Amino acid sequence: MYIGAPNERPSGSLGGLGALVQRYGCSATEQSAIEQALQMSVAPGALRKALEDAATEAIAAIRHASGTLQVSPRSDRTRRLFKEAFGTTPEFVPTWRTKSAKWIDRGDLVAMRLNAVARLLSSGWIRYFCWGDPTRCPECSSKPPNYFACSSWGKRYVICLGRAFWNAWKDRDTSTMASTLIHESLHIYFGKLIAHGEKGRYGSSDCYERFVMRIGDRFLHSATAAACTASP
Numbered sequence: 001m002y003i004g005a006p007n008e009r010p011s012g013s014l015g016g017l018g019a020l021v022q023r024y025g026c027s028a029t030e031q032s033a034i035e036q037a038l039q040m041s042v043a044p045g046a047l048r049k050a051l052e053d054a055a056t057e058a059i060a061a062i063r064h065a066s067g068t069l070q071v072s073p074r075s076d077r078t079r080r081l082f083k084e085a086f087g088t089t090p091e092f093v094p095t096w097r098t099k100s101a102k103w104i105d106r107g108d109l110v111a112m113r114l115n116a117v118a119r120l121l122s123s124g125w126i127r128y129f130c131w132g133d134p135t136r137c138p139e140c141s142s143k144p145p146n147y148f149a150c151s152s153w154g155k156r157y158v159i160c161l162g163r164a165f166w167n168a169w170k171d172r173d174t175s176t177m178a179s180t181l182i183h184e185s186l187h188i189y190f191g192k193l194i195a196h197g198e199k200g201r202y203g204s205s206d207c208y209e210r211f212v213m214r215i216g217d218r219f220l221h222s223a224t225a226a227a228c229t230a231s232p
Contacts (some may be wrong), residue, residue, distance in 0.1 A: 019124055020055040024048055026130035033131050038170050047130050050169045051161070053122055054177035058185070061178055062118040069111040070100045078215065082107060085208040085211035086201045087231040106202070114208065117185045125157050127183070130161020147224075148176075151184035153191035159184045175219035183209045183224070204228055 026047060068078040069090055090107020101219045103109040120126065129136050132150055137160040140150035148165045154156040159181070168176040186205040196199050201207040206227035214221045 003164070020059075020122060021052045021126075021128055022038045022124040023046055023127035023156075024051070024130070025128070030129075030131035035168050038166055040170065045122045047166070047169075050177070051128060051130075054169075054174065054181055057174055057178040058181040059118050059121050061212050061216045061218060062114050062121070062182060066111040066114040066118070068215055069107040074107065081214045082110075082211060084214065084230045085207045085228060110202075110208070110211070111185075113189070114212070117182070117189050120157070120183065120189055121185050126188070127158045129160045130156070132162065136160050148180045149184050153188045157188055159188070173219065175213065176221050179209050179213050179218070179224065180222060181186070182212055201228065201231070 031042060031047065035048065068074065069082070069112060074082075074090055079089050079091075082088075083183075086106065088106055090105060090110070092106045094106070097103075104110055132140075134140065137150040137152040137158055139152055140147070142162070147162040148168070149162055150160045152160070165180055168174075168180070172206050183205050186208055190203075190205070204227070206224050210220060210228045212218075213224070
């Protein structure tokens with residue numbers, strides 16, 4: 001069945017592109033921790049601007065990927081990269097699809113989900129913390145130095161950022177920054193429903209992330225490639 005939005009769906013948008021990071025927390029102590037981790041000083045507002053740019057790139061990447069699935073006929077390249085990520089062609093129709101479903105095939109369902117994630121990222125409702133901790137993102141037990149980012153979907157829209165995300169910024173690796181936000185937004189969107197509702201590649205945020213990055217000719221981080229290996 002089609003999986004809708006997570007709990008407490010926002011009733012409207014707080015802004016479009018250019019106003020994506022409206023809910024942002026970064027204390028002087030947390031910025032100092034980031035500066036220590038990166039071994040560099042950071043200008044006021046630079047972290048928030050970097051996050052805004054990453055969100056903008058993430059939305060563009062998602063919309064491009066969903067667009068390749070919402071044309072007929074789909075290109076051979078789209079079909080090949082979709083199968084690489086999900087293990088079936090986008091034209092595959094599962095036996096459990098009902099006549100009342102709002103999607104035609106797997107490609108259409110993936111596009112619907114990606115579009116929903118793009119809307120979530122562009123809504124302005126996600127609350128970002130530049131340096132998270134388990135109290136802000138309780139689904140994740142690790143402390144910020146040990147992850148790119150972590151998200152919370154339990155009645156909240158929260159993304160906690162870690163050292164690896166800011167290392168990517170230092171290295172000017174904007175693709176990894178964007179794909180991190182895509183990955184965490186997928187977790188927020190699907191929440192526990194995706195983990196229990198679908199198994200395998202269609203239940204993996206890494207496989208959606210793989211398809212988005214590959215179809216857009218963007219850098220695919222080795223961690224994502226290992227988490228969702230290419231299907232033959």
